[in-house]
Amino acid sequence: MSSLCPYCNGMTTLNLQCPQCGNRLFDGGRLDDYLGPYSPYRAIDDLKLTNGYPDLDRRLCVHQTYCESCGYRQEVQAEEWLT
Numbered sequence: 001m002s003s004l005c006p007y008c009n010g011m012t013t014l015n016l017q018c019p020q021c022g023n024r025l026f027d028g029g030r031l032d033d034y035l036g037p038y039s040p041y042r043a044i045d046d047l048k049l050t051n052g053y054p055d056l057d058r059r060l061c062v063h064q065t066y067c068e069s070c071g072y073r074q075e076v077q078a079e080e081w082l083t
């Protein structure tokens with residue numbers, strides 16, 4: 001069985017508000033994509049185990065969201081859909 005993240009795949013969008021200024025939070029993509037460039041020799045599964053989130057087991061995709069107005073950042077754990 002495989003799973004996919006509906007946010008990564010554009011099937012739905014995050015609808016979150018910035019707790020500081022009330023603007024809409026933008027979805028900056030997977031957290032792994034941020035960690036990736038700094039550790040180019042590590043496998044994706046290894047990254048998943050070491051970025052602090054057990055998202056392999058729980059099928060969560062961690063997204064980095066941000067507010068364009070005040071710079072607030074928040075990590076969101078998106079539940080992946082089973083296919």
Ligand SMILES: [Zn+2]
Pocket residue numbers: 005006007008009029030061062063078
């Ligand atoms: Zn995702």
Ligand SMILES: [Zn+2]
Pocket residue numbers: 018019020021022023067068069070071072
């Ligand atoms: Zn804000």
